[in-house]
Amino acid sequence: MRIPGPHWPSVAGRARADAGPLLLAAVVVAVVTLLAGAVPPLLSATADAAVRDAVRRDGGDLQVHSRMEGDDGPGGSRVRHPRLAEDVDDFRTRATDELGPGLRAVLRPPVATVTSPTLKITDGSVLRTFQLAYVARDGGPDVTWIAGGPPRPTASETAAVPYGAPPWPVQVGLSEADAAALQLRPGAHISLADDQGNVKKVQVSGVFRPRDSADPAWRLLPPLLRPVAGADGTGSTRLAGLLSRESLPDARLAFGPDELRRTVWFTPDPARLTWDLVPSVAAKVVALKASSGSSGARDGSLKWETRLDGVLRKVSAQVEAAFAQASVLLVTLLAVAVLVLLLAADLLVRRRAPALTAARQRGMSLPVIGGELLLESAALALLAAAAGLGLARAVAPGVSWEWTLPVVVTAVAAGPAFGTLAAARATRDRRVPANRSARRWVRDTVRLRRAALELGVLAVAAGALVALYQRGIGGGVLPASAPALCALAGALVPVRALPLAMRLVLRRLLRSSRPLAVFGAARAAVASARVLPLLVLVTSVALASYALVFAGTVGRGIAEGPLASGLLLLAWVSAVTLPVLGLLGLALGTAAGAPERWQTLTRLRTLGLRPREARWVAAGELLPPVLVAAVGGPLLGVLLARLTSGSLALRLLTGADPAPVVPWWALGLVAVVFLAAVAVVVPVESALRRRRRLSEVLRAGDS
Structure with a gap:
């Protein structure tokens, strides 16, 4: 049996005859x-920027600390450890290996x-402090010695120091700014003492200038490059001296066995961080902290802090929260x-309908028509x-494509x-x-059946x-759909109430002597029985008002930032x-009822109705649903904003739950625009219908 195929001339003819509505539907789908296609990628890019x-x-x-190995020698002495800088390098390598490849990246x-x-600078001047510091990373940081030279050892490589011996000498280098602040030159000694008054014997070996002052290594210890005010309290100034690999063992002997703090610093690279990497990076960091050794442990275990x-x-x-809030707005659009x-x-x-009925009567099957x-x-x-x-790919x-499915499926199947x-x-x-x-x-x-459908929407x-x-707000698609679904459910109230109200108005007007009002009310009573146009009007105005309240609240409550903007x-x-x-829904609804409306008005014109009066009757038919949407839509949108604002998690971006901000001027503007649309549609429609002669309408019986 041959399967009947489509009748291509009929397909092309219907498309040409209805090019206007088809084009409008295509524009809606495209926009x-x-x-829907551009917003999620843009939000992901914004999330990457927010993370960075x-x-x-x-x-x-990330900071990792570890206690230095003991330097106890024979006979109650401490032994100078000449390979101490290499131990620090090994410690840095061990800490790096523990990170894992994902976190290292x-x-x-x-x-x-x-x-x-x-330490305290005891030269009798203003309150100033001093710190000895050693900095090491692969390939630097590099310095240029403009006076003197780098710190040198002050004793033999394996010297032994008895406990209680005089202060052990150590050499440090000073930056230009620190040397100028202390007014010291190479060979001079810095007057230093600890909190217990123990004097430290520190000599300036030279004055250096960093080859790259923006090197991230210097960020960890700013006093090495310049005096830092307030680092040790109000009114104080901290300076620092640079240790070399050769002088680091002397610094160990110049202080108590556990007074030097050994740390490896890992600084996140914002350029490498993306939103997708956040969960894995955070999980690894938490695991490191969980496996960290106790701060009081006396062994060499790693202690992570970050x-x-x-x-x-x-x-x-x-x-x-921003993703979930954006999904609320996307659902309203969809x-x-x-x-x-x-x-x-x-x-x-x-x-x-006439063409489809005729095709069916000529024997075309429903599967072929469909x-x-x-x-x-x-x-x-x-x-x-x-x-x-x-277009989304060009701007994002x-x-x-996931968010586009509801619109595409509706456009294909409806x-x-x-x-x-x-x-x-x-x-x-x-x-x-x-x-x-x-x-x-x-x-x-x-x-x-209608009541069951409406009760289902309400449920x-x-x-x-x-x-x-x-x-x-982050509970999934259903909570994010709450404003849109509640707007749809709220729109069912005027959908049910308007026909009843228009029938009551018509009954009252039938007793009056104003025929134009009677004709307009009669047409409005017929038009109000159509559910979909009024549903589109009320829902669109309500959700537009909701979006305006949302924008006003976000604009006032959220500080500047990638996510907020x-x-x-x-x-x-x-x-x-x-x-x-x-407004597009208003135009479609008006076009759907136009043939019946203007057929009635044309027949009334044969009874003496003038064109201007016909326009008033048409406006009386179109105005009630628009008036209901213009008044009820903003009120419904504001109600939804007040019901849902506390659950939108705006506090995560603002630090507090902002009260809904209602821009009444904007809501009023939306209402005025819809009312003005009626004043535009009626004359345009009248001008288009004026070309039809009365004899054609009366003879055809249908427009």
Whole structure:
């Protein structure tokens, strides 16, 4: 059996006849795909920048300490250890090996330091302190000796020093700034003593100048290059002398056995840190700290200290909160876009109903009809999605396609589903029951199905709101969907109430002597029964208002930063895009009801209704749903913002829970824009319909 294929002339003819609605749907798919495809990669790039900024700003160096090996000699003496600098190098290598390759990849080359206790300068001048320091890393840091030379040994390599002996001499080098501050030259002695008054015998071997003062090694010990004020309290100034590999053993003997502090420093390299590496790096740092030896241990075990895990934990919480908050805004965009695409599909079906019915009556099967419509919608949606993703790739460092699926699937499936259903309903052989109770049962069944659907929406919205309260904003897609679902559920109230209100108004006006008001109310009562246009209007205005409140709150409460500015930009983009989608929904809803509306008005014109009065009747039909959306939408958006703001975790970016900031002027502007749209649509539509002659409308019986 031959499988019937699509009738290509019919497919092309329908596409040409309905190019306008198809183009609008393609624009919606392209724009929303652009936003949904570009925002996640942009947020990831922003997260990388936030991680680097946090590490650069808050530091987080890894420090590892280890007690030096004992230098006890025979007869209660201490022995000079000439290979002490090599032991420091071995200690640096051992610490580096313990990091593991993953952590080493994001750290700069290690720097080993050996520092003495802080000494007092006892020359009778202002309060100044001094410290002896040794700095070593691969290849440096390099210095140029502009006077004297590097520190030399002050005794034989294996000298023995009895406990209680006079101060052991040691040589140090001074930077130009420190030498000028002390007014000392090579060969001079520095008057130093520790906290117990024990004099230290320190001689200046030379004055040096760093070849690269920006070398990261100098950052660890700034007093080596220049005097540092306030390092040891208010009013104090710390200076430091540089030890060499040769003079380091003498410094060990000049102090107590455990007074020199041996440390290896690992500084994170912000350029190598990305958001994806944060979990593994943080886990490794925590493991190092957990395996660290006790600070009171007398052996040579490694003792790790760092704030890096805390810095990464804090920025991780901020990034995750920003991602979750961005997902809330993306879901609002997707929700309104899906509603608009459903409305566009409904418009296409209304326009194509006669042609689809005729094709069905001529014997075309429902699978063929659905297949033709699916080919058209799939080609259009995929081309629009490809264009959107291409633009996203041009403006973002990557493309995310997961968020685009709801819009693409809706654009592909809605039109074929609605069209096939319309064709099936138009040609089904089910007869209307003659029995009144049977007809009532059919009506009640339809009402029960609608009520069940609405109750399902309310239940899902309530569940999402409860999940948001219980799990917080980072609990998954369901909590992030709470504002959009609650806006959709809240829009069901005016959807239910407006038809009842319009019927009451019509009953009151039927007793009046104002025919224009009666005609407008009658048309409004008919139009208010259509659920989807009003649902699109109220939901879009409510979520636009929600985005405006979100943007106002973020703009006032969050300090400057990569995450804050990116989130604020997305909020404003959403606040602009959502009303545009709502206006597009208004245009689609107006176009869907235009044939029936202007057929009625044209017939009334034959009874004496003037064109200006016809425009007033048309405005009376279009204005009630727009007025409901303009008034109820902002109120619903503000209510949602107040209900959900406490669960959005803005405190992670601000340090406190900011109160919602309601920009009433912006909400009022959105309402005015929608009301003004009616004043634009009616004259435009009237001008387009004016070209139709009365005889054509009356003879055709349908526009």
